[in-house]
Amino acid sequence: MTVASVSRCLALLEFLAGERDLVELSELASGLNMPVSAAHRLVTTLANLGWVIQDTASKQYALSLKMSTLAFRHLDACNVSDVVQSILNRVATETHECCRLAVLENRELVWVARAQGATTGLRYDPDMGQGIALYATASGKAWLCTLPEEQALAIVYSRGFESPHKLGPNSAHCIDEFRLQLAEARQLGFATSVEEGEAGTAAVAVPFRASSAHNALAAGTISVAGPLIRITPDRWHELADALKAAATELAQIWPAKTRARCLG
Structure with missing residues (x-):
């Protein structure tokens, strides 16, 4: 072929x-x-x-369903289903929002797991098959914050900015606008997205590293997202604290997950 x-x-x-x-x-x-x-x-x-x-x-x-079967088999081999899911479930329960995990692969973030914590009122149930616009999502910005600014901006610039109608009304339209958003995320210590990736929604995200070593590279992100009326600025720090605690746990178990994957 x-x-x-x-x-x-x-x-x-x-x-x-x-x-x-x-x-x-x-x-x-x-x-x-x-x-x-x-x-x-x-x-x-x-x-x-x-x-x-x-x-x-x-x-x-x-x-x-063959592709779906293979995808679930792959996630099982990576220990995402049994090891990581319990962490996502806890964060979702604590925050009463949708919690998602994205894993870094070839300089892209890919959604691999989620847990729904909203039991009443509006629920945010995003499509897990959607691509992640790095410059317009909390997860994308959380990962880019782990890189030197020049490298982060180069990645975003090389991919361009999508048409505004595909994203939320507050998404960045140029590299200078995104630079300011990235600087804000670095200052906060976590990333946010307010009607950037999608209208009517907001999110908070932090990266998690491939090990507990201080200089370990980021392996992915963990985030909380929900309706704009609930993910308000006064909750950002509370949500970020829950996510950072989960990220610490993920960093501790990720080396074992990686070894399990290599051993097949």
Whole structure:
């Protein structure tokens, strides 16, 4: 299989992963910018391998559960499900908000686990499949704060700023604006996002390190997010304290988690 074929397969899987409904072959071809015949060969191959299913009545396509199964298997191998989840559950219970864990991979943050602590009123249940805009989320800023400023700004600048309609109304629109937000996060000792990643929501986040050593690199972030009316500035320090305590625990168990992963 050529590199181009692998790229097309992955693009097709990513396209289907973002669709809630069944997809027509023509829609699939259009979305992937390829001829219908090529899309048909590709999706047929993936269906034969169990990655895609085709509805017998409509002949439309959807992603199978094979990728989800592999994802959960991978999380189990990383000990995320059993070791880390208990920490997230405790923070969610203490704060009565949604607590999430993001792990650093190839200079990107990826959501891997969450716990819901809101039992009454409004609930914030974010899509765990969404990408993390580093400059517009508390988690992104929390990680970037662990880097030298020049490196952090270079990472954000190289990726550009997304269209405002995709994010919240308060998201930064240029590197100078983001520099001020990053400086504020460094001064506070934790990162916040107020209607930046998403309208109507706010979040607080801190990084956690790959070990308890003072100079250990960041391994990811832990955050609390919820409706804007509840994640107010007067709660920021309280939430940050709960997150910092959890980050200390994560730093203590992360080396063991990493060793378990390496041992397979």
